[in-house]
Amino acid sequence: MKNILQSIYSYLDSRFMLSGLIQFAKKKKVPEHKHSFWYYFGGICLFLFILQVLTGILLLLYYSPSVNSAHESIIFIMSQVKFGWLMRSVHSWSANILIAAIFIHMFSSFFLKAYRSPRELTWITGFFLLLVFLAFGFSGYLLPWNELSFFATRVGTDIAGTLPLIGKHIKTFILGGTDVTGATISRFFWLHIGILPLLTVMILGIHVLLVQTLGMSKPIGIPENKVKEVPFFPNFILKDSLGWMLMLAIIGVLCVFFPWEIGQKADPFAATPIGIKPEWYFCFMFSTLKIIPAHIFSIEGEMIALFGFMIGGLLWMLVPFLDRNAAKERRSPFFSVMGWIVLLYIVVMTAVTYLLPGL
Amino acid sequence: MxxxxxxxxxxxxxxxxxxxxxxxxxxxxxxxxxQIEVVIKKITAARLGELAPNTSKIFKFGTSPGILINTSDGELRAFSAICTHLTCTVIYEEDTGTILCPCHNGRFDLGGNVVSGPPPAPLESYNVEISGEDIVVSKKG
Structure with missing residues (x-):
C-alpha cells in the first residue's frame, strides 16, 4: 500500500514539483511576538472568501436575477429548499464577517506598519481587495430585491452620480439606465458573480504571492535577533486552521439563531421606509452625508463629502510612500495617530447611525 | 524605412x-x-374624497413617484416624491405636517422648500386641479 502511495507521489512530484513546494513551506518561518495574534486575520479573510465562493455557487442553483423572480427565489430558497436557509445565511453572515475581518486585518497591518518597504504592493493590493469586497457587498445587497436594498442602491448610485462630468455616465452604466430597475439586477448579478470574483482571484493571487515571497512583516523596534520564529508548516497553518474552525462555529451559531432576513419586496413606487440605513460597513459614510450641510461655499455638501472620502482613500492607499520614517525602520507616531483618528471616525459615525437615527 | x-x-x-x-x-x-421614455405631463393621482385631511398618497407619475398631500386645512398639494438630495422617496409626516426624506432626514415644508437636512434644492411641485371626480396632477410649465 505504502509503495503504491509512494509511486503515486513520485508520479505527481515529477510533474508538479511537489517536493519543491513542501520544502518551501517547511523552510518558511513566521515571526512570533506579542502582536502575532493579528497575523491570523489574513488567513481568516481567505477562509471566509472560500466560504463565500462555495455558498455562492450553491445559491446560484435556485436564485433568479429578475424583478419578477429575484425576491420570490430568495423566499423559495429560505422556505422550500432543504437547508436553503442555512446556505443563504452562511453566505450573508460570512460576507459581513469577512468585511469586518478585512477591516481588522487592514488596521492591524497599518498600526504594525506592515506596509513599509518592501511590502508596499502587498498593502496596495490589500487596499484594492477591500474596495472589491465593498463592491461585492453593495452588489450582493440588491440581489434579494427588497425595499432596503432598493433604496440603498438608489442612494449609493446617486452618490456616484454627483461626480462632476463623468458622474451621470457612471451612474447610468452601473444602473443600466436612469433608475434602479430589472436592468440593474442583471448588472449587479453580472458584477457579483462574474467580474468581481475574477478581479478578486487576480488581486488576491498577487497579494498571497507577495505574502509568501516576502514573508510576514515584523513590528518596528524589535531587534532581529530577539524575534522568535515558528515554521509556517505545520505550526502556523495548524493555528490558522484553528481560527478557521472557530469562525465556522461562530457562523453556524449565528445562522441557527439569527437566520438572514428576507425583507419586503421592493416597490419602486412605495415611500422609503423610516429608519432606513445601509449595511453597517457603509454607515460611517451614510452618517457623514446626513450631517454635512446642503452647501459649503456654494458647493453641494455631498460632493464635498464624496471628494473627502476619495482623497482620504487615496492617501490611505499611498501611506507606504508617505510614511518615510517607517520606510527607514523608525517609529512614526504621526501616522499611528492618524490611523487612530480614522478608526475613531469610522467607529463613532457608525455608532451614530444606530444610536442617533433621528440626527 | x-x-x-x-x-x-x-x-x-x-x-x-x-x-x-x-x-x-x-x-x-x-x-x-x-429606452424610449414616454413623457407624461398629466395624470389622475387620486379620486376626490380618497384622501382624508392630513394624509398623503404616493402615486405613479410616468416612471417616477409623486406625492399628493391633503393638508390639515383640506388643501391639495402635489410634488415629485424624489428627494433632491440622493433620490430617496419622501413621505408626508402627519405629526409635524412636513415632508420627510427618511434616508438622510431631509425635511421640506408644504411648499416643497427645504426646512432642514442635506437636500440642496426644493421638491419639484406640480399643479393640482379637480376634474369631475378626479384629482388631476400636472407638471408646471
Whole structure:
C-alpha cells in the first residue's frame, strides 16, 4: 500500500514539483511576538472568501436575477429548499464577517506598519481587495430585491452620480439606465458573480504571492535577533486552521439563531421606509452625508463629502510612500495617530447611525 | 524605412487595430441601450374624497413617484416624491405636517422648500386641479 502511495507521489512530484513546494513551506518561518495574534486575520479573510465562493455557487442553483423572480427565489430558497436557509445565511453572515475581518486585518497591518518597504504592493493590493469586497457587498445587497436594498442602491448610485462630468455616465452604466430597475439586477448579478470574483482571484493571487515571497512583516523596534520564529508548516497553518474552525462555529451559531432576513419586496413606487440605513460597513459614510450641510461655499455638501472620502482613500492607499520614517525602520507616531483618528471616525459615525437615527 | 522596421510597424499596427476592433464592440455592448421614455405631463393621482385631511398618497407619475398631500386645512398639494438630495422617496409626516426624506432626514415644508437636512434644492411641485371626480396632477410649465 505504502509503495503504491509512494509511486503515486513520485508520479505527481515529477510533474508538479511537489517536493519543491513542501520544502518551501517547511523552510518558511513566521515571526512570533506579542502582536502575532493579528497575523491570523489574513488567513481568516481567505477562509471566509472560500466560504463565500462555495455558498455562492450553491445559491446560484435556485436564485433568479429578475424583478419578477429575484425576491420570490430568495423566499423559495429560505422556505422550500432543504437547508436553503442555512446556505443563504452562511453566505450573508460570512460576507459581513469577512468585511469586518478585512477591516481588522487592514488596521492591524497599518498600526504594525506592515506596509513599509518592501511590502508596499502587498498593502496596495490589500487596499484594492477591500474596495472589491465593498463592491461585492453593495452588489450582493440588491440581489434579494427588497425595499432596503432598493433604496440603498438608489442612494449609493446617486452618490456616484454627483461626480462632476463623468458622474451621470457612471451612474447610468452601473444602473443600466436612469433608475434602479430589472436592468440593474442583471448588472449587479453580472458584477457579483462574474467580474468581481475574477478581479478578486487576480488581486488576491498577487497579494498571497507577495505574502509568501516576502514573508510576514515584523513590528518596528524589535531587534532581529530577539524575534522568535515558528515554521509556517505545520505550526502556523495548524493555528490558522484553528481560527478557521472557530469562525465556522461562530457562523453556524449565528445562522441557527439569527437566520438572514428576507425583507419586503421592493416597490419602486412605495415611500422609503423610516429608519432606513445601509449595511453597517457603509454607515460611517451614510452618517457623514446626513450631517454635512446642503452647501459649503456654494458647493453641494455631498460632493464635498464624496471628494473627502476619495482623497482620504487615496492617501490611505499611498501611506507606504508617505510614511518615510517607517520606510527607514523608525517609529512614526504621526501616522499611528492618524490611523487612530480614522478608526475613531469610522467607529463613532457608525455608532451614530444606530444610536442617533433621528440626527 | 528598412524592411525590418516596416514589418515591426505593420505587425504592431495590426495588433493595435485588432485590439480596437474588439474593444469598440465590447464597450458598446456594455453601455446600456437607450429606452424610449414616454413623457407624461398629466395624470389622475387620486379620486376626490380618497384622501382624508392630513394624509398623503404616493402615486405613479410616468416612471417616477409623486406625492399628493391633503393638508390639515383640506388643501391639495402635489410634488415629485424624489428627494433632491440622493433620490430617496419622501413621505408626508402627519405629526409635524412636513415632508420627510427618511434616508438622510431631509425635511421640506408644504411648499416643497427645504426646512432642514442635506437636500440642496426644493421638491419639484406640480399643479393640482379637480376634474369631475378626479384629482388631476400636472407638471408646471
Amino acid at each position: 528598412n524592411r525590418r522596421k516596416f514589418i515591426d510597424l505593420f505587425l504592431g499596427g495590426s495588433l493595435i487595430g485588432t485590439f480596437i476592433a474588439f474593444l469598440y464592440p465590447t464597450i458598446s455592448y456594455l453601455l446600456p441601450t437607450k
